[in-house]
Amino acid sequence: MACDRVRPLLPLLADGELSLTRRWMVSRHLARCPDCAAQLEDLQTMRTAMRTNLPFHQAPPDLAARIGNVLPREMPPVPIGRGSRLTLAGRTFAFAGSTFAGALAGVALTFLVMNGRADDAMTQAVLNSHVRSMMADHLTDVLTEDRHTVKPWLSARLDVSPPVPDLAPEGFPLVGGRLDYIDGHRAAAVVYRRDKHVINLFAWAAPNTADAGFRQEARQGFNLMTWRHDGVAYCAISDLEADQLQTFSRLVAGD
Amino acid sequence: MAPDDRKRRFELLALPHLDAAYNLARWLAGNGADAEDVVQDAYLRAFRYFDAWQGGNFRVWLLTIVRNSFMTWAKENRTPRMVFRSESPADDGGEIADIVWGHQPRDPESLLLESIDSQTLTRLMERLPAEYREVLLLREVEDLSYKEIATVVSVPIGTVMSRLARARLALRRLWLSNESREAAHGV
Numbered sequence A: 001m002a003c004d005r006v007r008p009l010l011p012l013l014a015d016g017e018l019s020l021t022r023r024w025m026v027s028r029h030l031a032r033c034p035d036c037a038a039q040l041e042d043l044q045t046m047r048t049a050m051r052t053n054l055p056f057h058q059a060p061p062d063l064a065a066r067i068g069n070v071l072p073r074e075m076p077p078v079p080i081g082r083g084s085r086l087t088l089a090g091r092t093f094a095f096a097g098s099t100f101a102g103a104l105a106g107v108a109l110t111f112l113v114m115n116g117r118a119d120d121a122m123t124q125a126v127l128n129s130h131v132r133s134m135m136a137d138h139l140t141d142v143l144t145e146d147r148h149t150v151k152p153w154l155s156a157r158l159d160v161s162p163p164v165p166d167l168a169p170e171g172f173p174l175v176g177g178r179l180d181y182i183d184g185h186r187a188a189a190v191v192y193r194r195d196k197h198v199i200n201l202f203a204w205a206a207p208n209t210a211d212a213g214f215r216q217e218a219r220q221g222f223n224l225m226t227w228r229h230d231g232v233a234y235c236a237i238s239d240l241e242a243d244q245l246q247t248f249s250r251l252v253a254g255d
Numbered sequence B: 001m002a003p004d005d006r007k008r009r010f011e012l013l014a015l016p017h018l019d020a021a022y023n024l025a026r027w028l029a030g031n032g033a034d035a036e037d038v039v040q041d042a043y044l045r046a047f048r049y050f051d052a053w054q055g056g057n058f059r060v061w062l063l064t065i066v067r068n069s070f071m072t073w074a075k076e077n078r079t080p081r082m083v084f085r086s087e088s089p090a091d092d093g094g095e096i097a098d099i100v101w102g103h104q105p106r107d108p109e110s111l112l113l114e115s116i117d118s119q120t121l122t123r124l125m126e127r128l129p130a131e132y133r134e135v136l137l138l139r140e141v142e143d144l145s146y147k148e149i150a151t152v153v154s155v156p157i158g159t160v161m162s163r164l165a166r167a168r169l170a171l172r173r174l175w176l177s178n179e180s181r182e183a184a185h186g187v
């Protein structure tokens, strides 16, 4: 292995994140390359200093008791995926107190994926992104109703050029667009709304895949429509009624 | 499950992680009083949504909620500590090849890295952007893996790697300039 291939792996080695094989390959290089070995030592020195000297703040002794006191004895469990309705007042996104259900849904969904319980990681990833976009106040990177701004902005940053049709006449005004990640892939998220419901339209490159027709799914209180066309995968997600989301998706696909 | 059982089961699982939760909140909020508010809020929420926990790593689940609680708190209180910038494409490139540890020359100064005290280090950490401070903290103090950090911060694992790499380089720069300044002033 050459130095320039070893260097980026040094932090991973120090953090214990390298596979056994790669660890072995890197150690073999380190054994005969004093430069790389010195860099690793440098990093380890710094890590040791941080781990030793960064303060770990312990909770005040009475905090546990205080928390125990405020935990209600009875509390109805909250269904996950509901109550995350987003209030859209003009262009201001007002978050009601109940939005935390959405935040928690994000957490819960993440764990669904991590536990491998989800049969479809991609769908869960879309759900995650949708919920996260609403909870993290990160609905859009570009906030504009002008599709001639959104489309080039996204196209410049992605390997797909997502459709950004003007659907305001049909009752789906454009809110904006942002960059997102779906299961590790860079994706466009074009945000529309219908009344007070937010619709995230995700599009990401899916080269060498066949076209696929609309597939509808309901999960965790959200409706999803997925389809593939011309090497691009699409997924529209919202808490809209299924038939309205279907109407939306058909309009986007120009069907 | 009877309400009492539910509460007892929650406390059994959640209270052992109180220090970890408080530590994270303390670092994020910057002071003890606010950290206590954030933690208390997080525990209430965790209890409320306890049924959503799917049996994964409870500490990671809890820390995720603590972070979310902090974000909500920071937003409501309009604190200047709400300084998580929206993810910039540069930060999210997921490539770590361009931010390689160890392209800097190894100089005698780097030996001084060993002699840093807790106070100085904390001061330098406070000067880092919040998202850098956060990943360093989750890695070195809370001792989370890349995958766990990705869960808590809600970013792809590639972003964790590149952000951590940038954070370390940034801290190292602060560290070395701090050393040379102190040396110049004969401290």
Ligand SMILES: [Zn+2]
Pocket (backbone or CB within 6 Å): A002, A003, A006, A029, A033, A035, A036, A037
């Ligand atoms: Zn080398």
